[in-house]
Amino acid sequence: MPAEAPVTDRRKPTIADVAAKAGVSVGTVSNVMANAARVRPETRRRVESAIAALGYRPNRVAQSLSRQRTHLVGALVPEVTNPFFAELVQGIERSLSAAQYSVVFATSHEDVELQRRYIEDFHGRRVDGVVLVVAADTEVEEMIAIAADTPVTVVDRVLDGWDADHVTGDSAAGMELAVGHLAQLGHRRFALINGEAKISTARERESTFIRAVAELGGEGEISRGSFTLDSGFAQAEALLGRDDPPTAIIAGNDLIGIATITVAAQRGISVPDELSVIGYDDVPYARLMAPALTTVRAFPETLGIEAARLLLDRLDGHHHDGRHVRIAPELVVRRSTGPARGGGLGGGRG
Amino acid sequence: MPAEAPVTDRRKPTIADVAAKAGVSVGTVSNVMANAARVRPETRRRVESAIAALGYRPNRVAQSLSRQRTHLVGALVPEVTNPFFAELVQGIERSLSAAQYSVVFATSHEDVELQRRYIEDFHGRRVDGVVLVVAADTEVEEMIAIAADTPVTVVDRVLDGWDADHVTGDSAAGMELAVGHLAQLGHRRFALINGEAKISTARERESTFIRAVAELGGEGEISRGSFTLDSGFAQAEALLGRDDPPTAIIAGNDLIGIATITVAAQRGISVPDELSVIGYDDVPYARLMAPALTTVRAFPETLGIEAARLLLDRLDGHHHDGRHVRIAPELVVRRSTGPARGGGLGGGRG
DNA sequence: TTGTAGGCGTTATCAG
């Protein structure tokens, strides 16, 4: 080898290097990469072998700047340690990466200030779009302003007054399923242990709970906290520590339901003989409880997939007005619900 | 307003717009933003108010191209629906974003081909570094080649022959804790239900298991599958369906441990009276089992935090050789382990 | 069919 051989050049090859090696211009290289028709087969071959020889990979940063499109989307969820959101994120990531988008990912921990910072970061990076699970105390006005001129798809929760694309679970239907199931088992005294009242899913479940119980002529009480195991423990503890707990507890999500079953066990309350418990979401751990948790399946991964689809549609220019897709929930009967103590009208487990 | 007023300009303002409005050059604006000392206070004020008036935010894409640094890091894990990795990801994301990095996130699903594609995508996007949990069947050579000239920190699992920075849990110590605890309870017949033999943590736990059991003069058998609930169910089913199951089962991770407890319950095997079960990791659901799962806590979030720290150190140019940090595990005794049936030497629960 | 050159938005180098 010649003495002039440069020390190993660690710089990644650029389109200019390829052009030089192939003896063509950068424009031509760009054309073959774009698969443009207007390039002679012979030339194409030369360029392609130069690309292969150099191991050339286009610089996406430069591409983004030039094309004014990053093929990047921001995903912001409250937590990733919550299995519901983990599945949601999985759905988002799968769909987006299948469509050749990369996702820059962040968690807000229900903190609006953090949420604001992340969204600004997304903007700074010129993401093509954002998939967002709004944090609990989010102000509509701020969101509308912040999300201006970047396509946003809102998922799981909704923000009143913001007509962004969104996909949600049908919490009203889900809650009706839950109350209906319990009613059929003869229950008349219910409690709902819920998450943050600021969150739309919690509100929808709550109002439906109230209405459904009223229509039934039953009694219903409501406890509010947050959608976490810890809050579930505290709330269940308070509820089950009382003299006359209800015969059926509906949990605002499975974490709360799981905590409730655990508290009942600790207190020697037999589920489902003395107390029926039903959760919401159907996370993987619901069926592993003893007894296995009856719950309303919410299909979190599907939510994520649909959210990604909506966003991609918009990025492709297919749609322009605020769309709303609603995912229908399903009742999953397991072992944590049973006939109300003292009989009642209801049939057995069928 | 004048008739010539342009239709609302949705284009984000550029540094040139700011310069024009402030009546200075782009270079000066750049200097102001860089907080350079060499700018007259009066000028700075003018520029700053122009920035504020326009709501100017620098374009990170252009910055990246110019600075040759994206402040982006890629994070690739096998799954995010596995709570161990969810916590790991949380640690990574927290640390990195605190250091002003954004993370582009992906999941390999233990698929080496997918893993390859994601890493190439990371490269294409010119991430400054990557945090990687290697997929199960990863080839060293390919990784070494693919990861060339991009700082990589390997976390949780290790790839023999690759001297990248890495942070792992001390699986040998953890397994010794597990076997020691069981031995003290009088157990002599053990089984290990493990994950993929291709994964370094599984191998380390397995070899330590063999050695520890041998030193004890006990019997040990090994079942291999994958680190999932489903595999845990299948393996536990096979093991507990036999005539003479061991008195103590060590699970390669908590998902397997949780599945084992569930299978035991289904088969009417009392835990811990007839069978002791111990898990690994201490995911949040371990303590919610009935009985609560004794386990070895692995601190996944800490793994993520340390991995991020190692990478950041390297990106700051502080270190250059392959470093290794090992996180010490802790035994968490709960209710799924107890004295071996038929007595033995061991004391009670203390 | 292929080459040239301007533009994408910043940073950095140098004169002035």
Added chain:
DNA sequence: CTGATAACGCCTACAA
């Protein structure tokens, strides 16, 4: 202290 201007790497007219 400030203003031009050349990178950074790629795309896309427009010319040739």
